[in-house]
Amino acid sequence: MQFNELNLSQELQNALLKNDYKNATTIQEKVIPLVLDGSDVMAKAQTGSGKTASFVLPLLNIWQEQLVKRTTKKPKIKILILTPTRELTIQVSNSIKNFSKEFIQKPKIATVIGGVSIGDQLLEIQQGVDIVVSTTGRLLDIIDKKQINLSFLEHLVLDEADKMLDLGFAEELDLLLKELPEKRQNLLFSATYPQKMLEIAAKITTHPMSIEIENEEPTVVNIKQRAIKVNKENRNALLQELLRKNKWKRVLVFVSSKRSSDNIANKFRKKGFLADSFHGDLIQEDRNFTLDEFKENKIKILFATDIASRGLHVDDISCVINYDLPRGSSDYVHRIGRTGRAGKEGVAISFIGLEDFEHFNLIEKKVNISLEKEEIQGYELEGIPILKEKGKAPIKGKRKSKKDKLREAQNKKF
Incomplete structure (x- = not known):
């Protein structure tokens, strides 16, 4: 499917052409219409699938359409995109800036990450932004300082959600959700959906459209x-x-x-x-x-x-x-x-x-x-590969139980 079949604005289509984007990837073809329709989405997508554009493009389209309804000059935060790493945060921000280059009025974006001055980020947010792209840790620092207003938020995106889970996002989620309006669009993207990820998804949204790219090789063919x-x-x-x-x-x-x-x-x-x-x-x-x-x-x-x-x-x-x-x-x-x-x-x-x-x-x-x-000549592997023995159950009594370990620890104190 070509991008001109996806009901995106002419400005976005112009930006896509200038960046040599012609045909939508599978995830873009499936997700973009759902986002434009206002649906919650839970998508399973590997790296290199084009998932960033699958949420950036429709969200920019929605933001552009709502400009005419804006009642104040100072922008309010409408879109929050959370990522696990600083580099991905910067990458997503750059993607938003790149795709909105053809807009007459461009969205104001705050890139919120650790390792740089929080003061500059606070000033940027206080002056008014439309979109915040952030790592969770720095965002919670700002929330803790009561220096950000997320009550006007309409779209929440979790990008690389499984990686965020590895970095302790489950513990931070409840703190974040208290700051967000209950009525909002939720978009979750993850390479895998373990049980903890499903529990997080259940907290964020109740009836998401599930997208899983099938019949695609998990690793790139080239x-x-x-x-x-x-x-x-x-x-x-x-x-x-x-x-x-x-x-x-x-x-x-x-x-x-x-x-x-x-x-x-x-x-x-x-x-x-x-x-x-x-x-x-x-x-x-x-x-x-x-x-x-x-x-x-x-x-x-x-x-x-x-x-x-x-x-x-x-x-x-x-x-x-x-x-x-x-x-x-x-x-x-x-x-x-x-x-x-x-x-x-x-x-x-x-x-x-x-x-x-x-x-x-x-x-x-x-x-x-x-x-x-x-094997490369001169660097051949020497020795026997170490493999775990299969089929043997652990011998009961060989390992100390948790109770025994706690008892020993207590005895050492006295």
């Missing part, structure tokens, strides 16, 4: 996925070998911790590579600077934690490498989705150590792939 067997102590040397042999423009390497991100990036810089680290402990100014350097090719290799797996939109990332495997299949899909974007080809490589076989087999099963486990 990404060449590889799995290379290597002992953990040889990963550094193998990665250097791969980087020297392949002419990758930009490489994103995922590691398991902030400390590893810094340490490995430092080792690679000493070897002459243009490398840096990216993780949640960096202040926002440093995060923005690092991403700009990566986008401008001043940094060729970025060692990052999973904070970069969602919301990081950098053109022409040639290769994604799972130096450490992700915790689950959803994270795997999001990680490799940083490459092979906009129809371009990409490569995703996972390092498989002796203790990783079982975990990677589970990831393969869940994302419906089966990869040959390669």
Whole structure:
């Protein structure tokens, strides 16, 4: 379906054409009409599906139509979009600005994130905004200061809701809902819907339209996925070998911790590579600077934690490498989705150590792939893969019960 068939304003269609958007993706085709119709939506969508445009476009269309009804010059907050990371918040804000470029009167947007001056954000909100795009933590800080009025809100969006759940959103939700009017449109987007996510959805909305994109591969077809067997102590040397042999423009390497991100990036810089680290402990100014350097090719290799797996939109990332495997299949899909974007080809490589076989087999099963486990000459895997024994139930009495542990802890106090 083409965008001109979706009842969007001429200004939005002009912006889409200028950005070379012609055909709607499956999720856009299904969600846009529902949002325009005022329905609540609960959508299951993977990275790279075009979900951001699926809610940004119709909400801008609705906002534009309501301009004529505005009774005051100072705008009120009508749209609140919550995201799990600062980078995704900035990305969504930029998308709103980009799609509304053709508007005669443009919406005022507040991008509310941690790591930057809260004073500037408070001033922006007090002067009046139409749309707030925010991480939950910083928004609750502002709510706690009683410096934001959400009583005029008409649309609530939770983007990457499953990731927000991982970051403690369930505990913050009740505080947030107290500030919102009961009558509003609710839009939830998530890659997965575990039980806790369904409980959150039930608190927010009672009769949502459920959208699940079926018959689509969970990983992008133009990404060449590889799995290379290597002992953990040889990963550094193998990665250097791969980087020297392949002419990758930009490489994103995922590691398991902030400390590893810094340490490995430092080792690679000493070897002459243009490398840096990216993780949640960096202040926002440093995060923005690092991403700009990566986008401008001043940094060729970025060692990052999973904070970069969602919301990081950098053109022409040639290769994604799972130096450490992700915790689950959803994270795997999001990680490799940083490459092979906009129809371009990409490569995703996972390092498989002796203790990783079982975990990677589970990831393969869940994302419906089966990869040959390669070996690179000179870096062959040594040792026997560590697999858990199946079929043996735990022997009763071998493990201490919670009651025994509590009793021991009490005895130690006296």
